[in-house]
Amino acid sequence: MLHIHYSSAFISLCLVFILFFSSCSLGEEAGFEKIGFSMGSAISSRIYAENEAEANSLSEEIFAAIGELDSLISATDENSEISALNAEGEFFLSEEAGEIIRKSLDICEKSNGRLNIALGAVTKLWGFSTDLPSLPDEKELKSALGKSKLENILIDGSFISLKNGAQIDLGAVGKGAGADEAERVLQKYSCSAVISFGGTVLLHGKKPGKENWVIGVRDPFGSQNDYIATLSFSGGQEAVFISTSGSYEKTFTENGKVYHHIIDPETGFPVQTELVSVTAVSNSGLIADALSTALFAEGLTNRALELANEYSAGAVFIFEDGRIYVSGQIKDCFEITNTNKYTLMSDEEIIC
Secondary structure (H helix, E strand, C coil), X not given: CEEEEECCHHHHHCCEEECCCCCCCCCCCCCEEEEEXXXXXXXXXXXXXXXXXXXXXXXXXXXXXXXXXXXXXXXXXCCCHHHHHHHXXXXXXXXXXXXXXXXXXXXXXXXXXXXXXXXXXXXXXXXXXXXXXCCCCHHHHHHHHHHCCHHHEEEECCEEXXXXXXXXXXXXXXXXXXXXXXXXXXXXXXCEEEEEECCEEXXXXXXXXXXXXXXXXXXXXXXXXXXXXXXXXXXXXXXXXXEEEECCCEEEXXXXXXXXXXXXXXXXXXXXXXXXXXXXXXXXXXXXXXXXXXXXXXXXXXXXXXXXXXXXXXXXEEECCCEEEECHHHHHHEEECCCCCCEEXXXXXXXX
């Protein structure tokens, strides 16, 4: 028997979510909220503008920018550049799409392939982007894995070619890239803002008032409104992006076994570690999104922490047994609020 579980649109937003403790009505202090939809996820914007009309206009500009990016990089939109590349095996990409692939490949290489954007043939077999994910045929999966080598992606300027039947899937970086688009729009205006999009949160500017931005880290075993810890940021000129990958976000059960959507590039099956989620913090949405997947696939090792350091990123690793490890870059920002179930790990507990 096959049982499919997908988070609702709002659950897909709140792998991490903003905690607002103010009781103010919408306005300069509480902001104006608006919901959009792109890349298969809801987008929540909270804009701190002088009036609702200005905030709504800015939100719509952000949603449109993300939608335009999706029309370039979606592997499921047959009219996108990535779909054309996958279908034809070669394509002259736009500057935007090409830059995303180049940045993603850099992380793929530095993560020793724990992030792999050439896994499209494998992810297509699992069908997590459809309404009917399922366990792939063993022979088909083996064949797809053979096509999914990073060296099958060749770049010459804006010309990209795929060898040996490789297929690109940017699902592990797309929403982070979308958050970068939101930041690009916001830089044209003086408003502070919070954008939450498919597990990635963007903090732009300073929160109005004296308080810091406070992010609640979701309890992997709780409901969408349960959080186990907080991350606090003062905000400022440089944007902050927080992205979470969790084994609970997209799952299905077949023959009594649960399968999740984070695929191990070596086996073609969902990653098997003791982790349930990894949160990455960066000044780039794409990097935060990519690292949350790469670090989840790697597990808590010295190599994983070196990768985070390579990109000046922070990371939170949450284990099935309630242990939490927080990397040095964000230790001062992190506080556990549920001490009954969760405890901080020491450096000595890291796997070599």
